[in-house]
Amino acid sequence: MSAPDLRDRIARDLKPARPLPPPSRRALVLLPVAVAIVVGVPLVNAFRGDMAVIGFLRAWGFSIGQAAAGLTIIAVALRESIPGRSLPRVALAGVLLAGIAIPAGVLLLTASRFDIGPSAGVAFPEGLACFRVSALAALPSLGLAGLLAARALPLRPVAAGSLYGLGSGLTADAGLRLYCDYTTPGHILFSHIGAVAAMLVVGAALAWGIERVRRR
């Protein structure tokens, strides 16, 4: 294609185009979803038994903080989806590691003891139940974030998907911790951090799939 051909083609197709809003503003589209998840998960299931013991700030404050961190990471994913605004690799790895560590950090800051867990016989089914609730709660924001990212041009789709998967997982886990009062390391690692990590992988796979479809 020569330069005049290119110009003709562009001229034929040229229409006014409204630029996408900045990533932080686009991430705010997910705010109602995040609020619904944080409030909805304990409302649909049950509030944790020790809400009164841990206090309002440590219960709601840290959950709201974790959900805000999730939304911030989704905003970073939307920024990553814009050409020329990709994160450096070290920063990307740092965000991913810090994001995965957030549920553990919140637990360390809010729990007074680390031996409250399901009884021996039901540890796995209860762990699986928490994992499932977390994963299902993350799906709406994951899908919406995937659509928002795909409207831009993610040049590293797997990186963008990992970020919005992680953000969605964190938001869902913020609601789950208002319902689940278990503090044993095994449960936290598998059902909470594991679910967040799983959403990271699902986000990466979703973004990769969307990119494959787009390229066809």
Added chain:
Amino acid sequence: MAPAAKKGTGDAGARDAEAALARSMEGYLAGQIDAFDALYAALAGRLRGYLLSLCRDASTADDLVQETFVQIHRSRRTYEPGRPVTPWAFAIARHVYLMHRRASSRRHRFEESLAMGASETDGARGAADTLADRDDVRRALAGVPPDQRQAVLLHHVEGYSFAEIAARAGVRVNAAKTRAFRGLKRMRALLARSDRS
């Protein structure tokens, strides 16, 4: 002029150039073709130099510059007004180069597998039969309408995606897929006919 003053002038020049680019980009977003012309004039040479440094082939670099502007056009909504245009455009150029490299390596693998298949066939059936088969394929390809032939060659031989073929031919992606599908179907029919005869 003192070096510090020169540097100051250089920085100011770069800032002015970037501001002019941003204005052109905003005009382009508003649908002005003149703004596209200004953008092309300002960026094409620099993008060509960058792409040439990546691919080290002048004619490929020229093609990639055109492809970059097609991609810039398609994703112009992702430009954030007020931000520098150059890093945005260069990131798209790099993406175009990486896609080209991926398509080239796919094409290379395809050609290698063809060559291996041909050498295995040569051993089994002899060179004369292989040449006859190749002639049949060539004849079948020649019997396919030109637009379908182009789609078959670009997708199945050159390794281009349907989106890329659609962009080249100026048609929709589904039309490119249909052309390749119909082209292959026609080739199969022609090959089956030549087998029977």
